[in-house]
Amino acid sequence: MMTIEFPQFQAAQIRIARPTGQLKEIIRFYEEGLGLKRVGSFSGHEGYSGVMFGLPHTQYHLEFTEETGASQPAPVPHGDSLLVFYIPDQQELIRISTKLKQMGYEEKEPENPYWGEKGVTIEDPDGWRIVLMNTSGI
Secondary structure (H helix, E strand, O other): OOOEEOOOOEEOOEEEEEEOOOHHHHHHHHHHHOOOEEEEEEEEEOOEEEEEEEOOOOOEEEEEEEEOOOOOOOOOOOOOOEEEEEOOOHHHHHHHHHHHHHOOOOEOOOOOOHHHHOEEEEEOOOOOEEEEEOOOOO
16 A cells, blocks of 8 residues: 655545535535546444545545434535646546536536636535646646
8 A cells, every 4th residue: 555655644545524414416426427436435334324435546535424314414615615636638627527517517606716717616516616627736
């Protein structure tokens, strides 16, 4: 397993996790729409169900959890709370954004105009924004 080196420590893996109140729609958006690979899931674990999605050849993954009978909805994100996917192949970016639009997810005007220069901003079912950015990253 590859480790990720930080100045003060090494980590074997990084997980970014967030709650949702509509796990089935989140799975549809990220797996079917975006095409991310499901790397794990669980159901009924101490009142929680969830799914993890990863990118090929990385030690990073996203986790979405749903609490059974949650008393409050997941928090509403700020318009500049983003998950950015750097996609160098413009045709791939067009394919993914077209598929998401066909699924009913519309493009949104980004809060920060920078993301509109070479990117497409779309909200997931919870209102969190993803940016499909047509560059190779930083």
